[in-house]
Amino acid sequence: MVYDIYSWDNRLIVERINLAMERISQIKSEKDIRFGDFFLKLSRFLEQVNDLRIKRDTGEFEKQSFEELNISQNELFYDLKEENYNESVYNPDVLEKLCDKEFMSPLLSLSFEVRAALITVFEGDLEGFVNILELFLQVYGICLEGGDAKEVSEAIYWYASDYLDITARKKIIESFTTSNRFFYNIIMNDDLSDLRYLFKFGEYIGENEIKTAKYLNSLDMETVRLCAKTFVDGYRDGFVAMQKDISKRSIVSLIYRIGFERIVKEAVILFEDMGFEVVLDRKPYRLADMSHIRNRGICSGGVNRQFEYDHKYDMNIFTKKAYLDRKFEISKQTFEEIKENMARYGGPALMDAFGDTEFLPVKKTAANAFVEKQNNLMNNYRNEMMLLQDEYIDTSGTAFCIIAWPLPSIAKEPEVYLNIFDDIIRINTLDAGKYKEAQQKIIDALDKADTVRVIGGKDNKTDLTIKLHELKEPSKETNFENCVADVNIPVGEVFTSPVLVGTNGTLFVKDVFLAGYHLKNLCITVKNGMIEDYICENFETRDDNRRMVEDSILKGHKSLPMGEFSIGTNVVAYNVAKKYDIFEKMPILIAEKxxxxxxxxxxxxxxxxxxxSYNPDGKAIIARDNECSIKRKTDIKSAYFNCHTDITIPLVELGDIYTNEPDGTNTYIIKDGRFVLEGSEILNE
Structure with a gap:
């Protein structure tokens, strides 16, 4: 079924756009404008976006060369580019000098929402475009007439609230149905050897996107299909491994980083051959759709991560209980509207990318932020939305798949990047059979233990004791999952959900890349399975270092439980990281192995x-709960945290891992960073 997400009359919309643009075009000639620099910059941007709309309508956009499209893009993103951002009105530090303090918060929110106009035009969402134009003019009028900051805030709040029927419904429908074919049509119908297609997405196209697309165009079709097939087979095999009936599912959401379209196109073909409809959904770009924690969807690497960081809390202006209650009710109505699609939803397929340049966010006092009440409101809302979604998607029948590919920025020399990509293909296509047998030996030893101890090597302060669940029938039950290359590519780990009480100690990692941040000397103290203290050493001040950990791991919570303990076995991946000295840039998907x-x-x-679910040896995996998740039986709202962040100790930093069995026996799995358990030595090759 196709759901109508654009039901309005475009002729009437264009009339409103023309009226709004006529007024906006007059701003540059007006004098003594309150906060003039701010409104002049935003009005100029909106004029550029409208010029782009006209070029697309007349066909002029399609006729432009790659160089012309790139120049046009750089003009549209000029104020956000890193080299210009220190003088940009989108920068809280700059805006603070241009307007009164009480206007800072709503004008920051307005500036971010105005940027969304660009994507509305690319996607043909003219209603969204004109709504942004009219909001801008409304706020401009309030300031022009001497209105106060409260009036501006209320205008933005009611804009977000009044259009929730459109924005919230549209976002959900596009997440679970194929109603929006914007990405699909470009990927499947355009000539991907003509890199002009990249500029049709509306996202900022940088060197990573261009060089990735160029590189993939240089590969033979057999290699491209191998990359796609490994990904799609992993998704299908996930259903088999978890003993779930794939025939009951026929919708998959495919999420990827722009630039990898050649692999994505082959993946779409393979999914469709399996009988699946492929949803290609963009990362949220409107404030009403965004989360301060995680915004997942198709995107590029962006123009400037500091800009995104500065504006991550801009939805604070309408983060109120009444607003979130209304959004929840609209979401519930929309889920009911598309319940047939949601029943067929099989889960996400994520094609991740890694190798971005290091980013250290600067916390600006002028930027928007949540007060504690808003943080709690958003955490509760996210939890309730997840539970609501579970009512319509039976997760006992879903699977997922995730794979990762390197970006050109991972290496300074192009030929090194090509070599890294080749090695990542090798890692992602390793023989799972060899690992399955060695990992089973490790699981057999771990299943005899009451606890497992992990000790860091030289200069690593890790000393953790992990409490394991009791196996009532060891011949039929196991604590650890034998993870081969199905849902979680590449192959190479055994993992469990620990018991919290009795899990204690210190976790230390010298370098780790989490949520887009490179953390140095990360140290976490765990008491009875919960984070008790944390710090890293990226900044000079303790507060800044703790904030870094909070942003990348705690995700708005004061503490989190240890939800997983795993032993990665992929020494090939380790050696590749060592070969190119890219330990800190490896994605957690590979680093965890x-x-x-x-x-x-x-x-x-x-x-x-x-x-x-069962391991290949037929034993049931029983370690599926801990003391937090089991609360779902009595108080489901306090059972989940809606986040899961992996932190790996590389083998180079590791000392020993050994079991503590009830009779006092210790069995070493790893000693001095090498696998020593009989039957697992092959993993050292």
Whole structure:
């Protein structure tokens, strides 16, 4: 079924656009404008966006060369580019000098929402475009007439609230149906060897996107299909491994980083051959759709991560209970409207990318922020939305798949990037059979233990004791999942959900890349399975370092449980990281296979605890709950945290991992960073 998300008459919309643009075009000739520099910059941007709309309508856009499109893009993103941002009105530090303090918060929110006009035009959402134009003029009028900051804030609040029927409904429908074919049509119908297609997405296209697309065009079709097939087979095999009936599912959401379209196109073909409809959904770009924690969807690397960081809390202006209650009710109505599609939803397929240049965010006092009440409201809303979604998507029948590919920025020399990409293909296509047998030996030893101890090597302060669940029938039950290359590519880990009480100690990692941030000398103290203290050493001040950990791991919570303990077995991946000295740039998906890792947040089986899954040896995996998740039986709102962040200790930093069995026996799995358990030595090759 196709759901109508653009039901309005475009002729009437264009008339409104023309009227709004006529007024906006007059701003540059007006004098003594209150906060003039701010409104002049935003009005100029909106004029550029409208010029682009006209070029697209007349066909002129399609006729432009790659160089012309790139120049046009750089003009549209001029104020956000890193080299210009220190003088930009979108920068809180600059805006603070241009307007009265009480106007800072609403004008920051307005500036971010105005940027969304660009994507509305690319996607043909003219209603969204004109709504942004009219909001801008409304706020401009309030300031022109001497209105106060409260009036501006109320205008933005009611704009967001009044259009929730459109924005909230549209976002949900586009997440679970194929109603919006914007990305699909470009990927499947355009000539991907003509890189002009990149500029049709509306996202900022930088060197990574251009060089990635160029590189993929240089690969033979067999290699491209291998990359796509590994990804799609992993998704299909996830259903088999978890003993779920794939025939009952026929919708998959495919999320990827712009530039990888050649692989994505082959993946779409393979999914469709399996009988799946492929949803290609953009990362949220309107404030009404955004989360301060995570915004997942198709996107580029962006123009400036500091700009995104500065504006991550701009939705604070309408983060109120009445607004969130209304959004929840609209979401519920929309879920009911598309319940047939949601019943067929099989889960996400994520094609991740890694190798971005290091980014250290600067916290600006002038930027928007949540007060504690708003943070609690948003956490509760996210939790309630997840539970509502579970009513319409039976997660006991869903799977997922995730794979990662490197970006050109991972290496300074182009030929090194090509070599890294080749090695990542090799890692992602390793023989799972060899690992399955060695990992089973490790699981057999771990299943005899009451606790496991992990100790860091030289200069690593890790000393953790992990409490394991009791196996009532060891011949039929196991604590650890034998993870081969199905949902979680590449192959190479055994993992469990620990018991919290009795899990204690210190986790230390010298370098780790989390949520887009490079954390140095990360140290987390765990008491009875919960984070008790934390710090890193990226900044000079303790507060800044703790904020870094809060942004990348705690996700708005004061503490989180250890939801997973795993031993990574992929020494090939470790050696590739060592060969190119890219340990800190490896994505967690691969890094977690390169040594022991610990995830904070929900368990490995969040929202799917009641399902039963089995290892290849036929044993049921029983470690699916901990003391937090089990609360779902009595108080489901306090059971989940809706986050799960993995932190790996690379083998180079590791000392020992050994079991503590009830009779006092210790069995070493790893000693001095090498696998020593009989039957697992092959992993050292």
């Amino acid at each position: 390169m040594g022991p890792h610990f995830a904070f947040g929900d368990t490995c089986y969040s929202h799917d605890e009641e399902s039963v």
